[in-house]
Amino acid sequence: MKTIAELIAEQRFFRGLDRDSLDLIAGCGRNVHFAVGQRILTAGEPADAFYLLRSGRAALGFYVPERGTVVVDTLGGGDVLGWSWLFEPYRWQFDADALEPVSGVAFDARCLRDKCEADPRLGYLLTQGFARVMLGRLQSVRLRLLDVYGTGSGTR
Amino acid sequence: MAPVAYRVTSRTRETEDTVTIGIVPVTESIPTPAAGQFCMLYAPRVGEVPISVSGVEASQSRLLHTIRAVGAVTKALCALDVGDVVGVRGPYGTAWGVEAAAGGDLLLVAGGIGLAPLRPVVHEVLRRRRRFRRVTLLVGARSPDEMVFRGEIASWQASARMEVRTTVDYATAAWKGDVGVVTTLIERLTIDPEVTVAMVCGPEVMMRFAAAGVMAQGVAPQRVLASLERTMQCGIRRCGHCQLGGLFICSEGPVLPWSRVAPLLARREL
Amino acid sequence: MPSRESDIATPRLVIDVAGLQSLIDSLRGDGYRVVGPTVRDGAIVLAEMSDVAELPRGWADDQRPGGYRLTRREDGAFFGHSVSAATWKHHLFPPEVVSWQARVDTEGIHVEAPAAPARYALLGLRACDLAAIAVQDRVLMQTAHPDRDYAARRERALLIAVNCAAPSGSCFCTSMGTGPRATAGHDLALTELVGDGEGPARSAQVPAGAERNDAGAGHRFLVEVGSERGAAAISALRASPPSASDLDAAAAVWSSAAARVDRSLDTAGLPGLLMRNLEHPRWDLVAERCLSCANCTLVCPTCFCVDLREAGGLDPRHAEQHRVWASCFSVDHSQLHGGSMRWSARARYRQWMTHKLATWHEQFGTSGCVGCGRCITWCPAGIDITEEAAAIRATDGLTGPPTRARG
Numbered sequence A: 001m002k003t004i005a006e007l008i009a010e011q012r013f014f015r016g017l018d019r020d021s022l023d024l025i026a027g028c029g030r031n032v033h034f035a036v037g038q039r040i041l042t043a044g045e046p047a048d049a050f051y052l053l054r055s056g057r058a059a060l061g062f063y064v065p066e067r068g069t070v071v072v073d074t075l076g077g078g079d080v081l082g083w084s085w086l087f088e089p090y091r092w093q094f095d096a097d098a099l100e101p102v103s104g105v106a107f108d109a110r111c112l113r114d115k116c117e118a119d120p121r122l123g124y125l126l127t128q129g130f131a132r133v134m135l136g137r138l139q140s141v142r143l144r145l146l147d148v149y150g151t152g153s154g155t156r
Numbered sequence B: 001m002a003p004v005a006y007r008v009t010s011r012t013r014e015t016e017d018t019v020t021i022g023i024v025p026v027t028e029s030i031p032t033p034a035a036g037q038f039c040m041l042y043a044p045r046v047g048e049v050p051i052s053v054s055g056v057e058a059s060q061s062r063l064l065h066t067i068r069a070v071g072a073v074t075k076a077l078c079a080l081d082v083g084d085v086v087g088v089r090g091p092y093g094t095a096w097g098v099e100a101a102a103g104g105d106l107l108l109v110a111g112g113i114g115l116a117p118l119r120p121v122v123h124e125v126l127r128r129r130r131r132f133r134r135v136t137l138l139v140g141a142r143s144p145d146e147m148v149f150r151g152e153i154a155s156w157q158a159s160a161r162m163e164v165r166t167t168v169d170y171a172t173a174a175w176k177g178d179v180g181v182v183t184t185l186i187e188r189l190t191i192d193p194e195v196t197v198a199m200v201c202g203p204e205v206m207m208r209f210a211a212a213g214v215m216a217q218g219v220a221p222q223r224v225l226a227s228l229e230r231t232m233q234c235g236i237r238r239c240g241h242c243q244l245g246g247l248f249i250c251s252e253g254p255v256l257p258w259s260r261v262a263p264l265l266a267r268r269e270l
Numbered sequence C: 001m002p003s004r005e006s007d008i009a010t011p012r013l014v015i016d017v018a019g020l021q022s023l024i025d026s027l028r029g030d031g032y033r034v035v036g037p038t039v040r041d042g043a044i045v046l047a048e049m050s051d052v053a054e055l056p057r058g059w060a061d062d063q064r065p066g067g068y069r070l071t072r073r074e075d076g077a078f079f080g081h082s083v084s085a086a087t088w089k090h091h092l093f094p095p096e097v098v099s100w101q102a103r104v105d106t107e108g109i110h111v112e113a114p115a116a117p118a119r120y121a122l123l124g125l126r127a128c129d130l131a132a133i134a135v136q137d138r139v140l141m142q143t144a145h146p147d148r149d150y151a152a153r154r155e156r157a158l159l160i161a162v163n164c165a166a167p168s169g170s171c172f173c174t175s176m177g178t179g180p181r182a183t184a185g186h187d188l189a190l191t192e193l194v195g196d197g198e199g200p201a202r203s204a205q206v207p208a209g210a211e212r213n214d215a216g217a218g219h220r221f222l223v224e225v226g227s228e229r230g231a232a233a234i235s236a237l238r239a240s241p242p243s244a245s246d247l248d249a250a251a252a253v254w255s256s257a258a259a260r261v262d263r264s265l266d267t268a269g270l271p272g273l274l275m276r277n278l279e280h281p282r283w284d285l286v287a288e289r290c291l292s293c294a295n296c297t298l299v300c301p302t303c304f305c306v307d308l309r310e311a312g313g314l315d316p317r318h319a320e321q322h323r324v325w326a327s328c329f330s331v332d333h334s335q336l337h338g339g340s341m342r343w344s345a346r347a348r349y350r351q352w353m354t355h356k357l358a359t360w361h362e363q364f365g366t367s368g369c370v371g372c373g374r375c376i377t378w379c380p381a382g383i384d385i386t387e388e389a390a391a392i393r394a395t396d397g398l399t400g401p402p403t404r405a406r407g
């Protein structure tokens, strides 16, 4: 069986990270599995971890009383789930559910925050990784705002 | 150039505004189109517009065209009934060149009705599946209801002969596919850049992001093919409408390597 | 006087004014509709004609950016003017033609045989006009899908060129290598030699009939034959071989005309120059002046953009498609998805000019501009394609917002 460090070294989120940093981060991780339909995060609950999905698919959604859960994004292998653990008040903003059996690594938030405080370089690398993920997500939302599939009639 | 008469033999509603018609020659027929080419379809007494070939049954010279009703002519084409006569000229334009990808990996990225010109590629690949290594199809649409060929996509998924991923911008409760723009699916793929040919078709903005995503994974711009759309009245380099720089999209295109179109698309309003 | 005798490989002869009338008569007798220049509403226009008296005898034109004016000339020349606003395109590639028509019923689309187009003898084409027709031949005939109507008209047409004696202030054919002397593409090429007998007192109007021979005293045309069809057209005319002085006089016309073309366009590396300056601020400046009136595309003898329009009419079983001139200056020329690809005047002017001078080479192996100067004369804003190209050349590589201090 592969160690956590080995497992995460293959993931694009950690690509380019040196061995030492990987080991430090891996020290906060544990393997997790979710069955289809199983809840991964719940909006409002403490954000005490973040997840790296190795396989499977998860849906990020929000419960709207009149419409039920509205899915706003889906995540798959290689994606990072959850960034509320980085910022106060450390609570999840969205729900996440497994759409397909999910295997991944969960990283303990307190453990990571402590290590980042002790080693600002690690903190910087990790923050940069998250900034990149957020940028990608933001761009994809912006692209959706463009509504490229519409006929665009009356836009000019 | 006058069109030749074809007769509508089937009519399938794909989405609220999109219909696929199957047509066969009344007498004279046009040469068999290659995947990626288009025909000028003539709705009698209404007008003529370019429509991609979305399927070919060479044995019966039967052509499929998938049409989204956006204006006068496309509305008339969508309103045709089985038995009606439609005019056809063509086939025109460049083809995807599926053969060029044989022996390697094929990545198809479709947005909206952009799946129509790519569908003949899927058919060709499935007919001769062993000639290709990994084949992946990514399909994006605005919402599940607006996705064309849903039944066929499901059967491709079920057959497991290629990887098929679907995504929508706005999901409904029943939707089981992905949510998000189609380009985010690209970064989740493991791509072997040296042997991959990517074919992208959809709104121009989507193609720009898709091409960027594929190239970010190391695929050379010459191996990324896009199908462009410009106004066309004639389809044969004569009306002048479809020019993009020195290109006539009707004949040098619609399918062009990204290496050729990127510098042109980078210029606003060219 | 430099004699250009050595470069004339075609048969030559001389006719007088009566001979020109006989030519018109015999062409008409052969079923040609003869079209030539005439004066109407203060301008030279092209019209069907039967008599030399209809030619703009004694008229010259003063052309400059944004300006056109007819003036009198003293020598009674028939062709002492320059190009008219209207082009021969009106006859070979008319503004609107039926591209096909058919009966449509449940059994199919029954295309009806097209009516044969008119047979024109075009009299008075200039060298740049011949060059423009050669350009249109490439675009419309020397292609995988030739235009049937154009090909039929071209096939039936007889082209009678007249060598320019009085280029206008807008002409720049010498830069484009297209003029002022007709060297290819004509069936016949005339050089008008206004004899000494033609004094200033001569009336411009030659009454039909009687005075014609008299009026032609000394007034003659050197005719160069460019094709078998041209040779056949003059075979029955009373003509004489040119004398040495006729040839000298013709050579003098050719060389003085060339010397009078004073507008120029530097074509060295021009396509590359324009295509690397697509973001040049000059486009913004020209866009501020351009009215998007499309005059330039309407008068240009090579512009070929068209719309294909349904024109079936009331009969529910009749279908008809018309080919109608279009212009890249209209916003809907590039309409797509409810919007235009070129919504700014800047982009549309840039499209027009880069197409003429740059991308045309890539597409058709030739310039799309023949240097006739029509777009310069007929632009209400006086925009001058040669000046625009020169301005970009002078500031090659400039980008950013325009500064108004310049030129």
Ligand SMILES: Cc1cc2nc3c(=O)[nH]c(=O)nc-3n(C[C@H](O)[C@H](O)[C@H](O)COP(=O)(O)OP(=O)(O)OC[C@H]3O[C@@H](n4cnc5c(N)ncnc54)[C@H](O)[C@@H]3O)c2cc1C
Residues within 6 Å of the ligand: A151, A153, B038, B047, B049, B050, B051, B052, B053, B066, B067, B068, B069, B070, B071, B072, B073, B074, B075, B113, B116, B117, B228, B229, B230, B231, B232, B254, C335, C336, C337, C338, C339
């Ligand atoms: C190579 C090529 C392949 C195509 N393949 C398909 C296809 O497989 N299925 C399909 O449904 N459509 C396809 N199109 C688009 C289709 O040709 C247009 O939707 C059609 O020309 C619109 O004509 P209309 O008379 O219905 O609309 P119009 O009345 O002309 O216009 C109605 C609306 O459509 C817009 N429009 C006009 N022309 C175009 C155009 N060329 N493309 C997009 N929007 C336009 C207008 O701006 C307006 O908003 C293709 C276009 C090209 C160039």
Ligand code: SF4
Residues within 6 Å of the ligand: C296, C299, C300, C301, C302, C356, C368, C369, C370, C371, C372, C373, C374, C375, C376, C385
């Ligand atoms: S671009 Fe202007 S000068 Fe050149 S051929 Fe056309 S009208 Fe004449």
Ligand code: SF4
Residues within 6 Å of the ligand: C289, C290, C291, C292, C293, C294, C295, C296, C297, C329, C375, C378, C379, C380, C381, C382, C383
């Ligand atoms: S350049 Fe002149 S003639 Fe041409 S569209 Fe502009 S204003 Fe009109």
